[in-house]
Amino acid sequence: MIANINKSSKLLNVLIYNQKKVDKGSAKILFVNNMIEPKNGIYSVGLCQRSFEPFLIANQKTEYPIYHISLNPHPKDILTDEQYEQIARDYMNQLGYGEQPYIVYKHEDIERHHLHIVTTCVQSNGKRIPDHYEKLRSKKITDELEMKFNLHNKQSDPDVQTFNDFRLDTKGDIKKQIQRITLYVVKNYKFSTMAQYRALLEGYGITVDEVNGNANGKDYRGLVYTPINRRGKKTGHPIKSSKIHALVGADSLQKKFKKDRISLKKLDPSDLQQTIFKAITNSKGSIKKFKKILSQQNISLIVRVNAEKRIYGITFIDHASKCVFNGSQLSRELSANAIEKIFNPKTNETPSSFNGKTSSFDDQIIFGNLFPLFSISSNGADAEEEAFINEMSKKRKKKKKKNTNQ
Numbered sequence: 500m501i502a503n504i505n506k507s508s509k510l511l512n513v514l515i516y517n518q519k520k521v522d523k524g525s526a527k528i529l530f531v532n533n534m535i536e537p538k539n540g541i542y543s544v545g546l547c548q549r550s551f552e553p554f555l556i557a558n559q560k561t562e563y564p565i566y567h568i569s570l571n572p573h574p575k576d577i578l579t580d581e582q583y584e585q586i587a588r589d590y591m592n593q594l595g596y597g598e599q600p601y602i603v604y605k606h607e608d609i610e611r612h613h614l615h616i617v618t619t620c621v622q623s624n625g626k627r628i629p630d631h632y633e634k635l636r637s638k639k640i641t642d643e644l645e646m647k648f649n650l651h652n653k654q655s656d657p658d659v660q661t662f663n664d665f666r667l668d669t670k671g672d673i674k675k676q677i678q679r680i681t682l683y684v685v686k687n688y689k690f691s692t693m694a695q696y697r698a699l700l701e702g703y704g705i706t707v708d709e710v711n712g713n714a715n716g717k718d719y720r721g722l723v724y725t726p727i728n729r730r731g732k733k734t735g736h737p738i739k740s741s742k743i744h745a746l747v748g749a750d751s752l753q754k755k756f757k758k759d760r761i762s763l764k765k766l767d768p769s770d771l772q773q774t775i776f777k778a779i780t781n782s783k784g785s786i787k788k789f790k791k792i793l794s795q796q797n798i799s800l801i802v803r804v805n806a807e808k809r810i811y812g813i814t815f816i817d818h819a820s821k822c823v824f825n826g827s828q829l830s831r832e833l834s835a836n837a838i839e840k841i842f843n844p845k846t847n848e849t850p851s852s853f854n855g856k857t858s859s860f861d862d863q864i865i866f867g868n869l870f871p872l873f874s875i876s877s878n879g880a881d882a883e884e885e886a887f888i889n890e891m892s893k894k895r896k897k898k899k900k901k902n903t904n905q
Contacts, residue, residue, distance in 0.1 A: 529605045534601075557621065587603045602616070693752070813827075
């Protein structure tokens with residue numbers, strides 16, 4: 500089970516977001532805790548807001564008093580509403596929110612049913628609930644709940660690498676899916692180059708291309724995102740990054756590359772190195788077996804080959820640490836040239852395309868498309884929810900500007 504906590508200053512937006520799901524029939528209110536009871540049995544947004552008002556008015560200096568928590572069981576876990584309710588109550592009690600007002604929504608708009616909980620971290624006395632080691636405590640709670648309710652656990656589940664394994668569905672809303680995937684990747688993973696970012700996205704059925712040119716005498720650069728099939732062939736129309744989110748635009752990504760490059764250099768990759776070296780030994784010369792062994796360790800391997808089937812690029816994606824490395828970043832013995840000699844011993848020459856240049860999709864073979872995608876970002880924000888909040892914010896700004904001009 501995965502728990503994500505998103506902190507916000509906007510209660511109304513969070514309530515409206517969930518209520519819209521309820522109105523569409525894709526979600527329902529499972530239960531409430533310490534909330535005002537409606538006379539007609541229907542919990543409106545206004546009534547829910549009133550339940551939180553005493554706590555928010557008493558708030559002394561907490562900048563983000565609203566908590567929007569999601570609890571995401573494994574897709575294989577088929578639970579009753581009663582079990583979902585007990586899981587939510589246990590989680591909130593152990594996290595220290597048992598006496599707080601909160602409302603629990605069960606989202607059913609995707610096959611993986613999950614819970615959204617709206618609450619506040621501000622107590623009735625205006626002080627915030629201590630959040631020391633909150634993520635670690637949350638993880639410990641979900642581990643205990645997995646044992647209590649006999650749920651799938653990623654340490655014991657042999658199919659962990661397929662947990663919520665998600666590729667873009669070309670029959671669905673392409674733009675919304677690209678937004679969800681790219682925001683998840685950008686917020687959760689560390690990578691230092693555009694090639695590594697592209698390698699991550701390819702596992703989800705998306706590629707990204709840089710676009711540069713000159714229009715009306717002005718230079719421009721940007722990114723476009725395009726759906727691809729499992730062989731890397733583009734299967735849809737490109738979408739500009741500006742239509743998706745600022746965080747997945749060229750300027751934001753360049754800043755991320757620089758920041759992540761520093762972070763990755765500070766890491767000690769010795770454990771990852773040893774895992775990879777052991778996998779090489781046990782693969783007995785089969786790169787497919789090598790890939791399979793790594794996937795069992797929650798590591799994706801991407802191998803790029805040219806038209807002559809010579810390896811010219813190696814990328815390792817460690818989903819446990821959510822870090823992306825080129826083989827040469829980890830060790831000279833894990834560079835593309837070294838791996839080529841191990842798995843293709845007959846070819847001792849450096850591949851012709853191993854000069855830092857990328858080949859076309861026609862020349863690529865990708866191994867290890869086992870990418871666990873959760874709809875929740877690193878700070879717990881659902882990409883769809885974030886887009887909704889941004890839209891609401893823009894509408895408020897337009898309305899405010901209109902009123903000012905009148």
